[in-house]
Each structure stands twice: as structure tokens, then as C-alpha cells.
Amino acid sequence: MALRHQDIWQQQVLPMLGARIRSALARLEAGEADRVEEIRLRPGRPILLRGGGQQAWLSPQLTVEDIRETMNILSQYSYYAFTEQLAQGYITIQGGHRVGVAGRVAVANGKVTAMAELGSLNFRIARQFPGVGEPVLPWLIHEGRVCNTLILSPPGCGKTTLLRDLVRLISDELGLTVGVVDERSELAGSYRGVPQLDVGARTDVLDGCPRDQGLIMLVRSMGPQVVAADEIGVEADAVALENVLAAGVAVLTTAHARDLADALQRPVLRRLIDGGCFQRGVILTRCQGIPALAGVVQLPHGRWLYRRVG
Amino acid sequence: MLRLLAAAMIVLSASSLGFAMAETFRRRPQQLRQLQFALTVLSGEIRFRQTPLPQALAAVAKATPMPVGQLFADLEAALAGADGRGLPWAWQQVKPRGLALAPADYALLENLMQVLGAGDVVQQGRQLDLHLEQLRHLELEAERSRIANEKIWRYLGVFSGLALVLILL
Numbered sequence: 234m235a236l237r238h239q240d241i242w243q244q245q246v247l248p249m250l251g252a253r254i255r256s257a258l259a260r261l262e263a264g265e266a267d268r269v270e271e272i273r274l275r276p277g278r279p280i281l282l283r284g285g286g287q288q289a290w291l292s293p294q295l296t297v298e299d300i301r302e303t304m305n306i307l308s309q310y311s312y313y314a315f316t317e318q319l320a321q322g323y324i325t326i327q328g329g330h331r332v333g334v335a336g337r338v339a340v341a342n343g344k345v346t347a348m349a350e351l352g353s354l355n356f357r358i359a360r361q362f363p364g365v366g367e368p369v370l371p372w373l374i375h376e377g378r379v380c381n382t383l384i385l386s387p388p389g390c391g392k393t394t395l396l397r398d399l400v401r402l403i404s405d406e407l408g409l410t411v412g413v414v415d416e417r418s419e420l421a422g423s424y425r426g427v428p429q430l431d432v433g434a435r436t437d438v439l440d441g442c443p444r445d446q447g448l449i450m451l452v453r454s455m456g457p458q459v460v461a462a463d464e465i466g467v468e469a470d471a472v473a474l475e476n477v478l479a480a481g482v483a484v485l486t487t488a489h490a491r492d493l494a495d496a497l498q499r500p501v502l503r504r505l506i507d508g509g510c511f512q513r514g515v516i517l518t519r520c521q522g523i524p525a526l527a528g529v530v531q532l533p534h535g536r537w538l539y540r541r542v543g
Numbered sequence: 544m545l546r547l548l549a550a551a552m553i554v555l556s557a558s559s560l561g562f563a564m565a566e567t568f569r570r571r572p573q574q575l576r577q578l579q580f581a582l583t584v585l586s587g588e589i590r591f592r593q594t595p596l597p598q599a600l601a602a603v604a605k606a607t608p609m610p611v612g613q614l615f616a617d618l619e620a621a622l623a624g625a626d627g628r629g630l631p632w633a634w635q636q637v638k639p640r641g642l643a644l645a646p647a648d649y650a651l652l653e654n655l656m657q658v659l660g661a662g663d664v665v666q667q668g669r670q671l672d673l674h675l676e677q678l679r680h681l682e683l684e685a686e687r688s689r690i691a692n693e694k695i696w697r698y699l700g701v702f703s704g705l706a707l708v709l710i711l712l
Contacts, residue, residue: 251627302627308660309595310622310630316663347663 238360242266245328246358251302254280257291270360275353276300300351307332307354317441319348321417329359329422329429359422361430365391366398370406372529372538373513379403379459381478381510383532384487385496386517391524392487393419393463395517397432399485400461404433411436412457414447420463445473452480461485471501478510492516492527493535506533513538550712554704561700568689568696570643575682577611578648579675582655586671589664596630596660597622610641630656645685651677 247255250272257280258272270284276299280291307324308315318324322345324332336352338345373380382399386392397420404411415421415438421428423440432438437455439447444462451457460477462470465486477484490496493514497503505511511532518527528540584606588599597619604616614637621633634656639649655674662670 301629305625305627305629309597310625310660311589311595311599312661313589313664313667314593314595 238267239263241328241358242269245326245330246272246356249303249306249326249332249356251299251306253293253299254295254303257293261291270358272356272358273353274300274303274355297351300354303354304334304351316347318418320345322348323417325418325422325424327424327429329418329424331357331359331419331422333357359430361397362391362394363398363401363431365395366402369395369515369526369529370399370402373399373515374407375512379407379409379483379485380512381484382486382513382515383496383502383506383511384485384515384517385490385492386487387491387519388489389524390517390519392517394524395515396420396461396463396485396487397430400436400459401431401433403459403485404435409435409458410456412451412455412460413438414442414444414451414460414462415440416442416444416447416463420461445469448473448477452477452482457482459483459485463487464489465505466499466501468501471505474505474510475508484510493530509533546712550708553708553711554701557704557707558697558700561696561698561703564700565693565696567643568685568692571645571648572682572685572689574611574643575648575678575685577608578644578652579678579682581607581611581615582671582675582678586668586675589671590668593664614639614642630660645681648678648681651681 247258250258254274258266261269268284268287269282271282273281273283274295275281276295276297279294282289282291307326308319312319315324319334322334324334326332333355334348334351334353335355336348337350339347339349373382384392384396400411400413400420403409411433413420413432413436415423418440420430421432421436421438421440422430423438426440428436428438428440437451437457439451442450444465448460448462451460460482461484463486465471465474465488474484474486488496488499488502490499490502493506493516496514497506506514509532514530514532514535516527516530518525526541529538530536531538581603584603585599588594588602594602600615600619600622604612604619606612607615617637618633621636622630624636625633631653634653651674655670658670659667
């Protein structure tokens, strides 16, 4: 399942780019290409590559036509098939890579309805880090059951990466049936309904499904023992989670927050935490720029089970 | 004897020319009906399944009788090699084979290629409905012209052959 980074680059990233961009990137040496995490394409600017905390400009200067060609390939010449995704600001491509889109947006009734004109594109190359969940998982199991777990972290600290690996471990190592609601195609990186990232052999994914509806659909239809969803935060999520818990299914989810105190500032999270919905909280942080585990707490009272020193 | 054979040859070739002309008048409305069928399939793929064009075109090619189906198979192949240059470009690469369509019919298809894939599902549905309606008009016109011309060309072929024989005799 896991492809080497070079194969990902050759088979999944390069074919999705317009001809001029592709030939510029094909000239990179393998060692350089391996380090690329982001490719940023903006009209009137050269290609910008980012990775490993560094960035580099690469000629040629891009034109609107280059961006349009790339978008044609990405959307398979079929805007109608990607309207919803584009209104959210991204397209997921084969391999689970996400292409962020900016430009002139069309709005109706205060909601973004379409990406009316293309501006810039940002390819984010999905990488899996199998094993990041291994040190965490033992803390989440109590009396042979997977605890209801809330992963808290600021953006970019590996929340989704950790959740994905926990799902994979619970599915493959613990042998439980897992249901994933992947509203933004981030967790499983599904392409045409098939997960592109390894989420385990006993995992079912509802791709592109609104979280609240998806959680209830999964419990009704797929009989999961554990369900996972990314980034809860609104009232509808809380209602759905309470329903899932009432069905006796364990829940893994994440939320944007620096720490437990920060999470308790938010009414929906506070209600869920104080209401005893979760038994474990996993807190992530950045340590010298690298995502790291800050600790695991017992919920609702917040006693540290494990805390990173330093 | 040789004369008789030559006369028969002349009549035969002139009438086959006439029949061939009549045949194009007969096949055009039939192919326009097949085109309408093709666009209906395409419309279903786009409206209800939101299938991206490469797969949608393949489905149309499979469902539509030849040679109209081939047009969509060729378009799909051209699109696969378009490298981002878009559907209008891919359409220009398609060389229609074995079709009896008129320039007006191709102009309508060309027009469709400018808008296909470039809007949301609702817009695409409306565009396809519009083009379907225009195809119906073209079909009616083609049917009228078939009724007017099919027999004329057949008779014209046979009789001009006979006339030529008479002159040469």
C-alpha cells in the first residue's frame, strides 16, 4: 500500500500538472523532489517549492494558462464534478494529496457557492507516518475497550496524521471495525470513494459526508465498534456524538485547541467534555518546529496520565 | 453484346451514385436521433452521477450505436491526450468517420464542446437540454429534406444513367 516518495512524485503528482510546470519539476533531482511537501503555483510568479522548513523558487514564470491547464487536469475537464469541493477551497486527487484553490469566489446568501475564477493553486503532498500512533494507543485503552478520545492541538501539529494512524492501528492491530466520516477527504484521502491512505483493513470510510449525518449513518449501516471524525466543533456534531455514544460505539475525534483549558473555553467542547462524553484527551504541540505529543489526560477532570518532559 | 454490357454498367454506376446520395439523406436524421440519445446518456451521467467527462464520454460511447458512438470514443481518446488544453482542443482533434452529418450539425456539437464541463451540474443540465432541443430541430429539418430528396436522388441516378445510355446509343 505505501508507495515510495519517488513513486508518489512520478505517478501521482507530476501527471496532475500542466505541461510547462511538469517539465520544470521533472528536472529536479530525486533527492530534491523527495523533500517537497508543497508546490505553490501563482500566475505571474515562478513555481515555489516548500519542504523541510525551506523554500525555493523555480522558473519558469507561470501564466494564467499554466494554472488553467493544471486545473483542467485536476478537475478532469469537469467543473461540475468538483463544484462542492471547489466551494470548500480544495480538490483531493489520487493518492490523497490535496490541492488548495484560491481565486475569485462567488457568494450567494452569504455562503461560498463557487470558485468563479482561478487564482493560485497549492499542492500539498500527503505523506503518511505509519507508527506515530503507536506510543499513544496504549493510553487510550482501558479495561480492553477503546476509550472515547478527543485529540487537541493547534493547526499543523499532526492532529489528522495521528488520528489516521490510530484508526489504522485500531483496525489492523486491535482487529476492531472502524467507521470514518471524512468530510474533507483528509483522513483517508479518498479518490473516487477508495481510501488512498492506509486507514486499516477493517475500516469503512464515508467520504465527503457531513460529519453529523455521517456519524449516524455509519452507526446505522456499517455496525462499527469505533467511529472516527476530524475536527468537531459545532452544535450538530455534539448532538450526533451523543447519539453515537448512546449506541455504545467508541469515538475518536479531534478539535482545534492549544490545551484542555483552551478547549473548555468553547461551549460545544465544554458541554461534551463536562458531560463525560470523552474519557481521554490527547494533547499535541510543536517542539522545535516538529509536531510532538504533549501528553495524555484523563477526562473529564483532566488528570495527566502521561506528560512529556521538557 | 459489348454495347449492352457497357449500357448496363453506365446505368448501374449512375444509379448507385444516386442511391449513395439518397443514403446520406436517409442516414442523417437517423444519426441525429442517435446523437440525441448520446446527449441524453451524457446528461444523465452528469446530472445524476456527476461523472467526470472522461468516464462519462466512455459511457456514452459504449451506449450509443456506431458510428455516432465512435465520435465520443474518439473524443475521449483525444481528451486523454489533451494535457490540460481543454475540451474544445480535444474536439478539434477528432476526425469524424462514416457520418452523414451536415455542417450545421457539427457546428452545434462544436458549440456544445465550448460549454461542456465548464459549469455546475444545473448549468450543464440546461445546456444539454438546450442542445438536445436544437438537435431535435435539426432532425426535423433533416427528416423533411430526406422526404424531399431521398427518392429524387434514387430516380435521378437511375434515369440519368438511362439518359446517358440513350445519348450514347
